[in-house]
Amino acid sequence: MRLRAWIGAAAVIGGAIAAYLTVVHYTHTSPICTSGGCEKVQHSSYAQAGGIPVAVLGLVAYVCVLLTAAARGVPAALAGAVIALAGAVFSGYLLWAQLARIHAICQWCIGNDVVIAVVAALCVVRVLTEPDST
Amino acid sequence: MLVAAAVGGAALLAVVLILVVGKSSTATTTTATAPAIATAAKLFAGIPQHGNTIGKASAPATLIVYEDPQCPFCREWNVQTLPTVLDQYVRTGKLKLVYRGVVIIGPDSVRGLRAIGAAAKQNKLWNLVDALYARQGAENSGWITNSVIVAAASDAGANGPAVVAGMGAPSVGATLTTWQSQAKADRLQGTPTFVIERPPAVSQQLPVQGLDPATFVAALAAALQ
Numbered sequence: 001m002r003l004r005a006w007i008g009a010a011a012v013i014g015g016a017i018a019a020y021l022t023v024v025h026y027t028h029t030s031p032i033c034t035s036g037g038c039e040k041v042q043h044s045s046y047a048q049a050g051g052i053p054v055a056v057l058g059l060v061a062y063v064c065v066l067l068t069a070a071a072r073g074v075p076a077a078l079a080g081a082v083i084a085l086a087g088a089v090f091s092g093y094l095l096w097a098q099l100a101r102i103h104a105i106c107q108w109c110i111g112n113d114v115v116i117a118v119v120a121a122l123c124v125v126r127v128l129t130e131p132d133s134t
Numbered sequence: 135m136l137v138a139a140a141v142g143g144a145a146l147l148a149v150v151l152i153l154v155v156g157k158s159s160t161a162t163t164t165t166a167t168a169p170a171i172a173t174a175a176k177l178f179a180g181i182p183q184h185g186n187t188i189g190k191a192s193a194p195a196t197l198i199v200y201e202d203p204q205c206p207f208c209r210e211w212n213v214q215t216l217p218t219v220l221d222q223y224v225r226t227g228k229l230k231l232v233y234r235g236v237v238i239i240g241p242d243s244v245r246g247l248r249a250i251g252a253a254a255k256q257n258k259l260w261n262l263v264d265a266l267y268a269r270q271g272a273e274n275s276g277w278i279t280n281s282v283i284v285a286a287a288s289d290a291g292a293n294g295p296a297v298v299a300g301m302g303a304p305s306v307g308a309t310l311t312t313w314q315s316q317a318k319a320d321r322l323q324g325t326p327t328f329v330i331e332r333p334p335a336v337s338q339q340l341p342v343q344g345l346d347p348a349t350f351v352a353a354l355a356a357a358l359q
Contacts, residue, residue, distance in 0.1 A: 027343065039238060039323070039324050040238060040239055040240070041236060042205060042324070043202070043204075043205050043206060043324070043325065044206075044239070044241060044273050045206055045272060045273065047153055049154045049208075050154045051174075057151070078143075082143040082147065083147075085141060085143075085148075086143075086145075086146075086147035086148040086151070087147075089145065089148035089152075090148045090151045090152060093148070093151075095154045099274065101273065101274065101275070102239075102240075102273055102274070103240055103274060104240075
């Protein structure tokens with residue numbers, strides 16, 4: 001139960017970051033930024049996947065992880081781990097894009113990278129320790 | 135076993151996402167390119183241009199447009215909404231548009247803006263901006279080559295070799311510096327940004343909730359009331 005609570009809490013933090021970037025995207029405003037690169041990343045074509053803002057995908061992913069954290073059992077643990085690990089890999093790709101293609105760093109993206117890495121690690125631990133696990 | 139399944143599923147999902155993003159980031163150049171080029175000549179036909187200004191000098195209001203040639207949202211506004219603004223406000227003499235380019239994204243933005251600044255000397259700035267958006271590539275991938283500029287200038291009705299030759303001119307560099315200073319004075323926080331000037335009223339940023347024609351024109355109409 002405690003592990004699921006930690007996953008939920010981390011997902012809420014990640015969801016808050018994603019929600020903020022979603023609002024920024026749809027209101028065409030600039031994110032609060034001390035790294036100086038948020039605007040550049042925000043306007044990059046890497047900020048969208050198939051026309052959908054990456055921030056929206058992140059928000060949906062965190063909500064899904066939150067829902068899996070609220071549920072017991074192996075299927076929920078497995079679903080949470082799949083989503084979180086995919087999110088972590090995708091965030092790694094976007095980090096590469098920031099460094100190698102966009103040449104700018106967005107502090108919100110880095111914050112998200114840290115959160116999704118934590119969520120993914122917790123979800124893997126959960127899969128390994130879930131009572132129904134075989 | 136379960137962890138392996140999770141990793142496998144996650145890898146599959148991540149690969150799909152990366153392929154989708156990678157495809158959209160490299161495909162920017164091709165989307166809407168042909169229609170944009172085909173309609174560019176019609177878009178600006180019959181509207182007077184001087185330097186970075188398009189529209190009648192007697193227009194009572196001015197819309198200053200801050201853009202970066204690499205900015206996807208700027209391209210979106212130019213492709214979707216500029217034609218409506220030109221038809222409803224510029225051709226009718228209600229408004230003139232002033233272009234000011236700013237470097238938001240990187241080195242290719244500087245090359246693009248130098249070309250745009252050089253095209254202003256041929257009074258083809260707006261045409262070249264449009265022609266470059268029609269060819270917009272991945273950010274800072276080196277897409278604004280001399281051959282791209284010459285081809286875009288040709289579509290814009292400008293002298294391509296003269297545009298390329300003029301990119302390094304000190305006067306063009308000074309223009310870019312001026313635009314950057316004006317952007318700072320107008321408290322630019324991103325692109326595109328729109329500033330409305332309607333003397334004697336104090337100039338102000340146009341509050342825009344969306345870049346689509348209906349939303350933008352509604353905001354413009356409210357500001358001009």
